[in-house]
Structures are given as C-alpha cells and as structure tokens.
Amino acid sequence: xxxxxxxxxxxxxxxxxxxxxxxxxxxxxxxxxxxxxxxxxxxxxxxxxxxxxxxxxxxxxxxxxxxxxxxxxxxxxxxxxxxxxxxxxxxxxxxxxxxxxxxxxxxxxxxxxxxxxxxxx
Amino acid sequence: xxxxxxxxxxxxxxxxxxxxxxxxxxxxxxxxxxxxxxxxxxxxxxxxxxxxxxxxxxxxxxxxxxxxxxxxxxxxxxxxxxxxxxxxxxxxxxxxxxxxxxxxxxxxxxxxxxxxxxxxxxxxxxxxxxxxxxxxxxxxxxxxxxxxxxxxxxxxxxxxxxxxxxxxxxxxxxxxxxxxxxxxxxxxxxxxxxxxxxxxxxxxxxxxxxxxxxxxxxxxxxxxxxxxxxxxxxxxxxxxxxxxxxxxxxxxxxxxxxxxxxxxxxxxxxxxxxxxxxxxxxxxxxxxxxxxxxxxxxxxxxxxxxxxxxxxxxxxxxxxxxxxxxxxxxxxxxxxxxxxxxxxxxxxxxxxxxxxxxxxxxxxxxxxxxxxxxxxxxxxxxxxxxxxxxxxxxxxxxxxxxxxxxxxxxxxxxxxxxxxxxxxxxxxxxxxxxxxxxxxxxxxxxxxxxxxxxxxxxxxxxxxxxxxxxxxxxxxxxxxxxxxxxxxxxxxxxxxxxxxxxxxxxxxxxxxxxxxxxxxxxxxxxxxxxxxxxxxxxxxxxxxxxxxxxxxxxxxxxxxxxxxxxxxxxxxxxxxxxxxxxxxxxxxxxxxxxxxxxxxxxxxxxxxxxxxxxxxxxxxxxxxx
Amino acid sequence: xxxxxxxxxxxxxxxxxxxxxxxxxxxxxxxxxxxxxxxxxxxxxxxxxxxxxxxxxxxxxxxxxxxxxxxxxxxxxxxxxxxxxxxxxxxxxxxxxxxxxxxxxxxxxxxxxxxxxxxxxxxxxxxxxxxxxxxxxxxxxxxxxxxxxxxxxxxxxxxxxxxxxxxxxxxxxxxxxxx
Numbered sequence: 001x002x003x004x005x006x007x008x009x010x011x012x013x014x015x016x017x018x019x020x021x022x023x024x025x026x027x028x029x030x031x032x033x034x035x036x037x038x039x040x041x042x043x044x045x046x047x048x049x050x051x052x053x054x055x056x057x058x059x060x061x062x063x064x065x066x067x068x069x070x071x072x073x074x075x076x077x078x079x080x081x082x083x084x085x086x087x088x089x090x091x092x093x094x095x096x097x098x099x100x101x102x103x104x105x106x107x108x109x110x111x112x113x114x115x116x117x118x119x120x121x
Numbered sequence: 122x123x124x125x126x127x128x129x130x131x132x133x134x135x136x137x138x139x140x141x142x143x144x145x146x147x148x149x150x151x152x153x154x155x156x157x158x159x160x161x162x163x164x165x166x167x168x169x170x171x172x173x174x175x176x177x178x179x180x181x182x183x184x185x186x187x188x189x190x191x192x193x194x195x196x197x198x199x200x201x202x203x204x205x206x207x208x209x210x211x212x213x214x215x216x217x218x219x220x221x222x223x224x225x226x227x228x229x230x231x232x233x234x235x236x237x238x239x240x241x242x243x244x245x246x247x248x249x250x251x252x253x254x255x256x257x258x259x260x261x262x263x264x265x266x267x268x269x270x271x272x273x274x275x276x277x278x279x280x281x282x283x284x285x286x287x288x289x290x291x292x293x294x295x296x297x298x299x300x301x302x303x304x305x306x307x308x309x310x311x312x313x314x315x316x317x318x319x320x321x322x323x324x325x326x327x328x329x330x331x332x333x334x335x336x337x338x339x340x341x342x343x344x345x346x347x348x349x350x351x352x353x354x355x356x357x358x359x360x361x362x363x364x365x366x367x368x369x370x371x372x373x374x375x376x377x378x379x380x381x382x383x384x385x386x387x388x389x390x391x392x393x394x395x396x397x398x399x400x401x402x403x404x405x406x407x408x409x410x411x412x413x414x415x416x417x418x419x420x421x422x423x424x425x426x427x428x429x430x431x432x433x434x435x436x437x438x439x440x441x442x443x444x445x446x447x448x449x450x451x452x453x454x455x456x457x458x459x460x461x462x463x464x465x466x467x468x469x470x471x472x473x474x475x476x477x478x479x480x481x482x483x484x485x486x487x488x489x490x491x492x493x494x495x496x497x498x499x500x501x502x503x504x505x506x507x508x509x510x511x512x513x514x515x516x517x518x519x520x521x522x523x524x525x526x527x528x529x530x531x532x533x534x535x536x537x538x539x540x541x542x543x544x545x546x547x548x549x550x551x552x553x554x555x556x557x558x559x560x561x562x563x564x565x566x567x568x569x570x571x572x573x574x575x576x577x578x579x580x581x582x583x584x585x586x587x588x589x590x591x592x593x594x595x596x597x598x599x600x601x602x603x604x605x606x607x608x609x610x611x612x613x614x615x616x617x618x619x620x621x622x623x624x625x626x627x628x629x630x631x632x633x634x635x636x637x638x639x640x641x642x643x644x645x646x647x648x649x650x651x652x653x654x655x656x657x658x659x660x661x662x663x664x665x666x667x668x669x670x671x672x673x674x675x676x677x678x679x680x681x682x683x684x685x686x687x688x689x690x691x692x693x694x695x696x697x698x699x700x701x702x703x704x705x706x707x708x709x710x711x712x713x714x715x716x717x718x719x720x721x722x723x724x725x726x727x728x729x730x731x732x733x734x735x736x737x738x739x740x741x742x743x744x745x746x
Numbered sequence: 747x748x749x750x751x752x753x754x755x756x757x758x759x760x761x762x763x764x765x766x767x768x769x770x771x772x773x774x775x776x777x778x779x780x781x782x783x784x785x786x787x788x789x790x791x792x793x794x795x796x797x798x799x800x801x802x803x804x805x806x807x808x809x810x811x812x813x814x815x816x817x818x819x820x821x822x823x824x825x826x827x828x829x830x831x832x833x834x835x836x837x838x839x840x841x842x843x844x845x846x847x848x849x850x851x852x853x854x855x856x857x858x859x860x861x862x863x864x865x866x867x868x869x870x871x872x873x874x875x876x877x878x879x880x881x882x883x884x885x886x887x888x889x890x891x892x893x894x895x896x897x898x899x900x901x902x903x904x905x906x907x908x909x910x911x912x913x914x915x916x917x918x919x920x921x922x923x924x925x
Contacts, residue, residue: 005521035505038891041362043507046355048686048703048712050856051892054882061883079889086507093502097492101514105481112473116465417777428778435778439771443764450760498777707828707858 005109023063030059030069033086034076043086122269125188128176129267135169135224136257138162143250146243155231155239159246163231166253167224174217177266178208186277189268190214194279198651206290207279212414212430213266215293219410220260222301223253230305230330237326244312245305252304255437263430282652282678282685288348292341296368299338300406303371306330306378307403310396311445315452319392324385327395329739331382335375336735342368343728351690356621356699356716358724361511363418366490367409370483374402377479380472387534390469394476396453400445405487407438417494471529478522485514516573523576523609527583530598548586552578563617570617577613580606597741601734607727611720621716627709636664639715652676657702657711673702673713697721791903795887802854802876803863813875819848819924820899823873824885826857827865829893835911836869842917843872847924852876855885855893898923 028045034055036047044052044059055076062072076084088094142162149156177190181204186192194211195204208214227249234242260266309327313319345368346358359365378398381391412418415431489506497503528545556574560567584603591599622639624632631640642658655675662668674687688701696719703712798809814820823839825832843850852873854862857880879885888897891909898906898920905923908916 033507033509035507041360042355046357049892050706050882053705054856054886057881058883058886079886081503083503083505086505087509088504088506093496093500093504094492097488097496097506097510098514100488101481101484104484105477105518108477108480112477411774415778417774431778432775435771435774439767442767446760446763446767450756494777495773498773706856707861 131173138166248308296341310399597738604730611723799877827861831911
C-alpha cells in the first residue's frame, strides 16, 4: 500500500511540471512565483508597487530575449538572493524542507501498518 | 485617564484573584466538595478582566490619548464602530482579549462540569490558572495596555484605512474564542490524564468543548479569508501567509481531535491520540502567538516586533510543552489492546487514516512556516516558502484523502464488509465522467485536475446520498462532510475556471478580448472626509450580450499618506466579477485588472455549512442505544 | 523481561522527544536574538552589471563599459523627481559632487523628462552624467529595490550599497572609502 502511494505521488509530481505556454502565460507564471520585496507578503504578479511593475517589465524583456524560466530565476537570485523566489528549490539547503513531511507521512503509515500486523496474530 | 487607572488596577486585582484561586484549589483538592470560595474567585477573576477590557474600550471611545495604546492605534476621526474594534486590533488590546476568553472559559467550565469528578474540576482549574497567571504577568510586565504618556498628544496615530472594515473588526474576537478556547481542552485533558478518568462519558463532556472551539475557529478563519478577498484587492482568499498558517494548524489538530473523540465516545480506543492532539492544539495556538508577536517572522499581519515579548512567550510556551510531555509520559495509561479491537476495514481505521493524513497536512504547514527561521539561524541563508511549496505537497495527497473521507463514514464499527460495493464504485465512475466532461475543453493539466476533481465529486455525491438516505441519523456529520466536499469542489472549480485580464487603459479608451469589450467611460473625482476618491466608471459588454457596470475606486488618504484600491465586486450565485483599478506612477493611464471567479459564494457557504454541522452536533441530545 | 524492555523503550522515546524540543527551543531563542532586517548581499563585493542606457535629455546611448573606468571611483545614485526622500539627500549629493576623487552618476528612475529637469533646476545638478531608466529595469540590473539607492563603485565592483537616503554618517563613510 505504501509503495503504491509513493509511486503515485511521484507520478503526480512529474506531471505537474510547467506547461510550455506562450510568453504572456509564462510571464504570469513566473511573476506569481516572485516575492515583491518591498511589499509585505505579496507576489510580484499581485502587487502594483514600482518595484513589482519594473520586475514585470524585466521578466517580459528577458523572455523576449530568449531567457528560459530557469535562467530568469537564476538571474534574479543573483541580484536579490534566494528569498525572492516563492518556490523553494530543491537544493542542499532545502532537502529537509521538502523531504521531512513525506518522511513523516511514511513513518506514520509504517507505524499504523505495523500495529495491524501485530494484531493479526 | 480614570479609565486607564481602573483598567490597570483591575488587571492587578485579576492577577490577585488568580493567585488566590490557585491557593484555594490546592488546599481544597482533597476535600469532597468544591469550595464555594473557588467559584466566587473565579467569578471575580473574570469580572476584573471584563472591567479592564471595558476600560480600554472606553479609553478608545473617548480617544483618551494619555493612554499609549490608544494613542498608537486610534484617531479622533475614526467612526465609533472602528474606535471600539481598535481596542483589540493591536498587540496589548488583543492580549486582553486572550485573557477575557481564558477567564470566561474556565468560569463556564466550572459551572458546566457538575457531573464530573471534583478532583478533575480542580485539576483542570489549576492548569488553566497556570496559563492565566502566565498571561497576567506577561501583560502587566511587557504589554501593559494602560501606559501613560505625557504630555498628552492632541491626536492619535492610528488611522490605517485598511484596518477599518467590519469583517476585520469581528474577526479577532470570533477567532480567539476558538483559538484561545482550546486552552480549556488542554487543561482538562491534562487533568484527565493525571487522574486516569478517560472514559466514554468524559469523552462526551470533552466533545462539547471541542465543538464550540472548532465552530468559532472555523468561523474566524472564514471571516479572515472573506476580508482578504473583499479588501486586499487581488482576488485571492488564502496566501499561505505565516499568520494564516498559524490559525490553520490548530484547526487541523482540532478537527482530528474531534474525530478521535467521536470514536472515544463509543469505545476506549485512540486515547493517546486524544491526549496528544489536545496538547498539540493549544500548543500550536501559543506557538502561533509566539511566531506572530515576536518579530521572528515577517508577514502581512505581524503585530509587534519585540524580541523581549517574544522571549517571554517562548519560555512560557516551552514550559507548557515540557509540562505536558512529562504528564503524558508519566501518567498516561496506554491501552495495550488498542488496535486489536478492530479490523482493518472499519470505521475506527478510517478515523486513524484521517488522523494520519491530517498530521501529514499539519507537518507540511508547520515545516513550511518554521523552516525559514531554522535555516536562517543555522546557516544565515534566507529563503521564502510560498504557495508553490504548499500546493505541491498537499494537492497530490488530497486525492486519496477525499476518497477515504467518502468511504470511511460508510464503514461499520469494528468490522465492515463494505456493503453497497457496487453502489460506491458506480458513484466513482460517475464522478470520473462528470469531471472529464467538465474539463474537456480546459487544456491545463488535464490529468491531475481530473483525478482531483473526480475525488472531490465522489465525496460530494456520496455525502449528498448520505444526507438523503440516512435522514436525521448522524445529521451533523453528514452536513459537515457535505460542506467540506462542497468547499474542496468549489475551490478546485474556482481555480480551474477563473480568468483574469490585466491591461492599461486611458479614459475613453476601450479594450477587447474574447468577444468582450471593456470601456473606460470616465473618471469621477470627489473629496471625502479624509480621502480623495477617484472612481473609474467602466462598462463591460460581454460576449453573450449582457452589460455590466463597474466602479472600482482609488482612495488617496493624506493621513497616513497611502493609496488604497477598492475593488468593485459583483457577486452572484454562480460567479463573482471582480474589477480593480490601480494608479501608474507618472502616467496618464490606469492599470486595470478584471477577473471572473466562479463559485466564490459557494466557498463561503460551504464553510458555513461545516460550522452548521458543528452547531447541530453540539445541540444534539445523546441517543440511548 | 519484556516489561522492562517496554519501560526502557518509552524512557528512550521520552529522552529523544525532550532532546528534540530543547534543540527547537535553542534555535528559536537564537532566532529571536539574531533579529535583523534582511538586506541581500549588502556586504559582498559584486561586479557591476553590464547594461546600456539612454543619456538624460538626449538621443544618445551609452554602455556600462564606456561609462565606468576601472581605475576610478563612482557613485551611482538612483533618484526621481517624485521621490520625497531623494530631496533630503540632495544637499549631501551636491557636497559630494565637489569631491574630485569620486564621479557622481545619476540614474533617473521612472520619471518624466520635464519633472526631472525642473527638479534639477530647483535643487541643483550634482551629477557628471545622468542616465535614464524609464521602466525601472536598469535599477533591477543593479539589484535595487527602489528610490533612493546609492552604489559606491571602484574597480568595476560595487563596494557598498546604501538603501534609502544618504545621511551624514554615510557621507563620512563614503569619503573614507574613496581611494
């Protein structure tokens, strides 16, 4: 039962990749993932501050120049730090962040499963 | 000025009452009857907190700027309603509200627990008093709402227009009844563990308290979301902001606790779950208070940023945690036969699975909220954990969760053969058909959406079927589950079918898309009492011939110097139409955002249904078997 | 024997849980006392960005390579006519413009030509050159948040970054850092 869930989970995860959309959709997608650094808790997409608007133009220009989504994130991370991205990427700093909940889920499942095995006797 | 003095000394008297209660409780512990003096002093304790709270309210109403809290958070031109609600819209005042709920709940508890053992009542009282005394000291020492300032300023500072909203005004009191009310669950469970009186009757008694707290917590979260949707101007209602997460976490544990207690009412199983979840709920509430008030997190709605206060709460919180851990480990009697008393396919198991998933969701939210703090302390790196994280980790697990939620209530206690297998499978197939049909023309992420939508529809259909076939049996459960299915369904459909257009437009220009035409008619400017109002008059000629008129507004306040954007929202049964207009610095055109958001009203209504289920459960008479 | 093992196991769990909570407590405690406002990479020396921009009040374009001589010190100041704190720091900028050791370059941020010209006429022009950033994208190339911001540049690297208006203390610091 546990294995099925793992496989199923990864199946879903792999399918939720960004679709290849046209530039407008991509720009929206990117700016929804960017934190407006001078606002409190708004994405660049939602915000109307000067900073957010400039960033929207920047993203659009970079997309027109041929930058991919990843390259734009890299560019912005270089200027502003990892903090500007809402999606914590999977790197050495964030392994625990992403994997700990899943680990706990599996441990919980194992405990429950084991208690039922014991009672079958 | 007088009211500040009265308020302050009331607090001191309240603290004295608490200490007296503590003393008398310990003395009275071994006696057979509950000392009447304890009742009196619990009443005094509540009375003094009420007086203190009312004094602060009065200070706000009369704009008594000799009071520092009033000075910081109020203004003479504020309407009366908002002067009053300003009382709890700040750190110090909201702590008084905490104290009010804490003292009120223990007072009601003493009266409503006549059928419980006397030692249990005293012990619960003792634990609650520890919390109350802790907060009294915290308030008096670090967050006094009655500080004097001299010379007395003529005008106050607190005129943030965003905070002047009816929903935002009642959101804290309602939320706190739930949030802080979980303290009584915490105290009573610790007492019950020590005395080893965890029984079916006790579960029924606890259940009432859980239902009340859960009802208010759900309602409080709902009001917060509705406010965000109508007021903050970008059409969302949940942002995975730390303060929102902090109210969601106790809700998750409380929901799981509710289900466990429903089981405990029938048989003595899952006792450890009940104890641990009760401890966790209040612990998470306090942890949330810590995160929000200490400045360790930044978010849209942090209160005060004061490390000294944060330190106090941190130590207080962890003392309570260590206390609970010790009590659990040394007093809790494990029921060894716990899991052997039911079969794997049974209602008990489905509750267990429910707990399993809830704890997973809880861990996602908790880790997501706290991890940035940990990372920064350990490695000085700062990262953001935003909506993408929560969506990626929660959404895949919704699918099995919704299925389990549909099947679970249909299982019997102890052992089930899963009758009506054909019936259940048929509904599943129906759900898949309906989802595929709905999603046929939408090209985004077809596979995931179909899975999710099918499971949401499945729960939806099954709960409707249960509502009709089971009639009044388990009515509260059926309504609540139906409400929940409607909630998930509405959120999913809203997400999939919302549309948004963003464009720049000058006066008298128009914008066309998809056969719809948006015309910017004119700007109407006029001066209000404390702001300049700029209203954009728009007409939308929809592709189906319907014509809508929108008037989004910009408000330019001069005190304080901010511009707010008031969206024009047209709510109807099937969808909301949402238009916002924004200034563009230095340009003649405006930035306009127009959204069509289906099923918004169903999202709100479904939460109301869930709360209704709780209410019905609360008033239900216990059936004789 | 089984009973003893069970008791040891639960004592073990208790110990682990207490340990975990102590660690969490310590981390929160440290987090509280560490509290500071986040400013990204404010102390790390970064290369200046590569860009090109229009010159103020003209049709000419200039590239960053042409603008910045690695042997000289520059101060890039982001300003606009609609920015209130910019007025506060303007006097200090006029003061700095008299110093021959540093070259003041202005970046006019999201402004209108006439308003900017009036601003300079009213308060004086401390800049040896002014660049125009109509959309704010050049400011982003510099990693700025908004106006006003000032960058101290030497050897084509950003030595120091000042967010917000300059004050006397910063002025002294700048003067001491200019080689």
